[in-house]
């Protein structure tokens with residue numbers, strides 16, 4: 409098993425995407441299937457961007473075994489008051505400034521769920537949000 | 547052997563001049579360079595994209611471009627020059643593109659081609675292609691060989707996005723060659739077609755093209771290597787032939803902004819500089835770039851005028867290009883109907899078959915690869931994280947990787963070495979104290 413932890417800083421647009429890039433590099437070095445790598449990267453990218461946009465900081469744990477890729481995004485932040493609403497395609501609380509940067513279509517979370525083999529989200533208002541994601545190798 | 551040659555790359559490092567300073571190692575955007583035994587080498591040759599960044603930053607000028615020199619152009623009956631539009635920006639506002647084309651004749655090229663005009667043809671073809679093929683977006687430009695290599699190596703998923711229209715230089719070379727063969731009744735091999743280039747990457751796209759057997763060109767010569775002779779020739783021009791047929795549209799190819807002018811009905815973005823290109827390709831790969839039809843991508847900052855083999859400062863050059871665009875307008879003389887016909891005959895279509903060139907994985911066996919990856923992490927956590935490059939690797943993480951691959955040692959890290967020395971010294975002192983009861 410391989411394990412690595414990354415940190416995402418909320419509000420740091422300069423660095424946005426760098427964790428998903430590192431994850432992509434690791435998966436490539438492991439010679440995993442291209443389609444799987446791309447799915448993992450899309451998920452990591454969307455989750456990382458959400459952390460940058462909405463959270464104060466986020467801890468990303470990556471675990472890879474012969475069976476699956478597991479990713480956990482655990483952030484400290486405002487949390488999500490209505491999860492099923494947040495999971496609806498097109499729902500977004502992105503500000504105008506965020507939209508001007510090309511975010512805020514309200515597709516990130518639905519996309520993460522669609523792209524993963526197993527997806528769980530938990531959130532506590534005022535504390536933070538956690539995403540647990542599995543991608544199976546076969 | 548004086549040179550460490552990398553036959554399939556556009557640069558080589560002169561071992562005698564290299565001081566092993568790690569400036570290139572740290573600058574390389576794909577971490578392909580290592581300093582070993584005090585000398586830099588493109589050690590991870592399979593990662594190199596020929597961007598020329600090392601050549602640009604080397605303080606000792608030890609990184610040499612593999613481009614040709616005037617002496618190399620022997621054995622041809624007819625010499626043809628295809629100058630990058632960036633050449634038009636090298637001599638100030640005093641000389642027109644036409645003067646520069648005449649000067650190329652004066653220094654010995656029998657035929658010169660206003661490549662900027664071929665750029666206009668290609669732009670019309672790109673516009674036509676984008677109109678009739680809407681499934682894949684954004685399409686990516688293919689004229690910068692370093693960008694193409696970057697995509698093949700790091701973004702294989704985006705290969706389908708590379709616009710399948712042949713590059714202006716390849717089209718121009720093919721047309722010139724056929725025309726001269728017809729007119730003079732000579733063989734193809736007797737004609738030497740050369741690109742006058744702002745970058746070493748063009749040379750490698752000729753000697754070692756990707757996706758195709760052979761280039762239509764015979765080589766590339768650096769702008770800076772012809773500069774002095776051209777400057778002199780410019781003062782002595784007597785001819786008044788009109789060789790320039792391009793408008794500002796083709797000329798603005800030099801700053802990587804031709805699509806803005808030549809594809810008015812498309813949403814296109816001009817992105818230049820290796821960092822920005824990588825960033826936008828990341829966005830495209832993550833499907834996070836809004837509605838964009840076409841990305842005009844140049845590895846060099848500011849487009850080809852920012853190439854490592856030019857003479858003029860890139861900002862000054864960009865202002866010259868802007869003046870030329872104003873002077874020659876944005877109405878191309880190329881007949882779009884002719885381009886449509888050529889496209890129908892598949893003439894302008896790029897026949898290249900691109901294959902991914904991904905770097906080797908740690909191991910083809912997943913369990914072993916996972917073990918190695920864990921080892922890399924272990925070494926990385928041992929290393930101090932100063933990212934100083936003194937070990938000869940571009941980062942602590944890269945050294946950790948090299949160690950696991952058996953190419954380096956933990957003691958290559960200068961801080962590890964200091965630790966070892968301190969241990970040894972303590973050991974010595976310990977020995978002295980115990981042996982000396984005073």
Ligand SMILES: Nc1ncnc2c1ncn2[C@@H]1O[C@H](COP(=O)(O)OP(=O)(O)OP(=O)(O)O)[C@@H](O)[C@H]1O
Nearest residue numbers: 458462487494500501502511512513514515516517
């Ligand atoms: N980590 C988080 N912390 C707090 N709120 C979040 C977090 N992630 C998502 N949200 C909330 O859920 C909403 C929907 O998120 P989602 O990623 O689906 O869309 P978006 O980020 O608004 O737009 P897009 O991802 O398409 O750019 C967000 O607008 C935000 O209100």
Ligand code: SF4
Nearest residue numbers: 690745844846850853
């Ligand atoms: S941007 Fe132009 S000058 Fe620079 S490497 Fe690419 S093709 Fe060469």
Ligand SMILES: [Mg+2]
Nearest residue numbers: 454458516517
């Ligand atoms: Mg989002």
